[in-house]
Amino acid sequence: MIVVHHLNNSRSQRILWLLEELGLDYEIRRYQRDPKTMLAPPALRQIHSLGKSPVITDGDLTLAESGAIIEYLVGRYGNGRLVPAAGTAERLRYTYWLHYAEGSIQPLLLMKLFFDRIEKGPMPFFVRPFAKGIVDKARASFVVPNLERQLDYLEGELGRSGWFAGDEFSAADVQMSFPLEAAVVRAGLDSKRPKLMAFLERIHARPAYRKAIARGGEYGLLR
């Protein structure tokens, strides 16, 4: 039985969604973030040393890292569904987006989250102006312009085809959902980028997405 070690408000939601798209049976083990630090509980480290979510177990296998989990699930159980055919241009695009989501845009979104939190977080009053100066500079000179460039790029890519890997919905769209949802709450993604917003609307309307939300429970991305 596939078990998803599911942290509330986290990337593991997209694994639940993928499992629903594939119509597979699975079990959810739930972990709650610490309400103050927002970190995962230590119990998750008993499943995988890094203590991050998602992690799945399937028989003797324990597997972490969203992209690897997605590749495993579609490869082992997909019967060719949700992956473009090997050797096609679409397959290469599919591979690209699977890596891009966690390798390129997600680190910037995480930096944005941390800088915003440092600014709002508690600190001695005399330190605040210095901290704010550093945070403002890092955001304005690096994080925000890079995020803007990435979002413009993604808007252009969805102008080429309806889905990230081509004209068919694929597991790459599942992988790309999380950074785009995070960009709405953290990076000002809005109707000025209509293709990305239409993508989000389309995925949110999918029955499997809604079922995964209903099963996974609380899903609000951190700001």
Ligand SMILES: N[C@@H](CCC(=O)N[C@@H](CS)C(=O)NCC(=O)O)C(=O)O
């Ligand atoms: N690149 C990893 C990132 C995993 C990750 O950072 N997960 C977050 C949830 S969205 C987490 O577990 N955060 C809690 C913590 O760091 O304690 C993946 O895609 O699986």
